[in-house]
Amino acid sequence: MSASPGRGATAPSLLAALEGNGWRSGAEIAQRLGISRAAVWKQVERLRTRGYDIEATAGRGYRLVGARDLLLPEAIEASIPASHRPERLCGPLVHRDSIDSTNLLAASLAREGAGEGTIVVAEQQTAGRGRLGRSWVSPARVNFYGSVVLRPAIPPLEVPRLTLVAGIAVAEAIRATTPLAAAIKWPNDVLLDGRKVAGVLTELEAEADRVRFVIVGIGVNLNATREHFPPELRDKATSLALAGGAPVDRAAFAAALLAALDDAYASFLAGGFAALRQRYEALHCLTGRRVEVDGKPPIVGTVRGVDDDGALLVDGAGGVQRVVSGEVTLTTTYETLR
Numbered sequence: 153m154s155a156s157p158g159r160g161a162t163a164p165s166l167l168a169a170l171e172g173n174g175w176r177s178g179a180e181i182a183q184r185l186g187i188s189r190a191a192v193w194k195q196v197e198r199l200r201t202r203g204y205d206i207e208a209t210a211g212r213g214y215r216l217v218g219a220r221d222l223l224l225p226e227a228i229e230a231s232i233p234a235s236h237r238p239e240r241l242c243g244p245l246v247h248r249d250s251i252d253s254t255n256l257l258a259a260s261l262a263r264e265g266a267g268e269g270t271i272v273v274a275e276q277q278t279a280g281r282g283r284l285g286r287s288w289v290s291p292a293r294v295n296f297y298g299s300v301v302l303r304p305a306i307p308p309l310e311v312p313r314l315t316l317v318a319g320i321a322v323a324e325a326i327r328a329t330t331p332l333a334a335a336i337k338w339p340n341d342v343l344l345d346g347r348k349v350a351g352v353l354t355e356l357e358a359e360a361d362r363v364r365f366v367i368v369g370i371g372v373n374l375n376a377t378r379e380h381f382p383p384e385l386r387d388k389a390t391s392l393a394l395a396g397g398a399p400v401d402r403a404a405f406a407a408a409l410l411a412a413l414d415d416a417y418a419s420f421l422a423g424g425f426a427a428l429r430q431r432y433e434a435l436h437c438l439t440g441r442r443v444e445v446d447g448k449p450p451i452v453g454t455v456r457g458v459d460d461d462g463a464l465l466v467d468g469a470g471g472v473q474r475v476v477s478g479e480v481t482l483t484t485t486y487e488t489l490r
């Protein structure tokens with residue numbers, strides 16, 4: 153994924169060569185990677201500066217002592233199954249230890265010409281953003297924060313559908329990597345037992361009828377504890393570890409998420425949201441629920457699902473109405489959402 157067009161063409165990484173916690177001689181690694189022993193040493197140094205603890209002993213070689221579970225491109229790539237060849241999200245994969253917002257860096261890279269499939273991930277965000285000026289709590293080294301650059305040939309009005317596409321990918325990745333029944337709350341929340349575990353922020357730069365680029369930003373709480381959330385969020389937010397009781401391998405989750413997003417995005421490009429509607433409905437937890445959608449006037453009614461354009465169908469006093477944007481609240485309690 154790093155600099156090559158397809159993951160299949162990516163050279164084997166040093167991390168992959170060190171996998172398994174045993175000693176590997178410099179000569180063995182050099183041969184496997186097709187590089188010199190001096191180059192192996194350089195790569196070891198590079199990984200060390202990026203948080204990996206690699207022992208080096210004369211006569212024995214190198215040993216990976218304990219990767220501090222980071223979202224490094226090498227670690228994410230090593231977790232992607234060989235059977236998954238990305239169609240669109242082929243990288244490069246840019247990693248930052250700390251950043252204001254992955255969406256902002258992805259947008260500036262896109263303005264400088266970064267291609268579709270460029271991915272930015274960070275260990276921490278100092279100004280993580282939600283929708284409408286809200287913020288996204290982004291503590292260091294426990295969660296996933298990532299943004300992808302997309303350049304779809306669709307009218308700007310259809311871009312909000314990509315939020316739903318990303319929601320499918322998040323919920324499917326959670327279901328694929330944990331026993332947890334993640335559900336989507338239209339349009340952009342992913343919930344576990346009614347608590348928010350992930351959010352999607354889709355932003356675009358466009359001319360009147362042409363999209364220049366779209367940034368799809370995804371935040372997923374992985375190993376955050378209650379203490380990582382401010383008090384006002386502790387009953388509304390959760391993480392995979394909090395809900396499932398087991399810590400999550402963050403790089404492996406990132407790999408599953410990127411593969412699911414690549415897959416859902418390819419279906420979207422081929423058949424529009426209509427091609428994904430059933431997948432969305434299967435994960436959507438509002439259908440059949442009484443809701444209120446803010447607006448003037450607010451719409452109150454029972455959710456009948458989503459249509460082929462991704463609009464929420466709300467059956468209220470005036471018949472079924474299509475909702476294309478707005479905040480949806482349940483008229484029953486939030487905690488009952490599953």
Ligand code: BT5
Pocket residue numbers: 252253254255256277279280281282283284286287288289290296297298299340341348349350351352353369370371372373385388389390
């Ligand atoms: C979202 O906004 O749900 C979109 C979140 C997108 C975050 C990603 S992280 C990578 C990329 N870079 C960014 O800067 N952003 C994206 P919204 O629907 O407006 O929800 C925001 C609300 O969710 C806040 O007002 C809080 O109530 C709640 N919230 C904030 N941080 C949270 C967290 N970590 N987990 C759960 N809920 C949170």
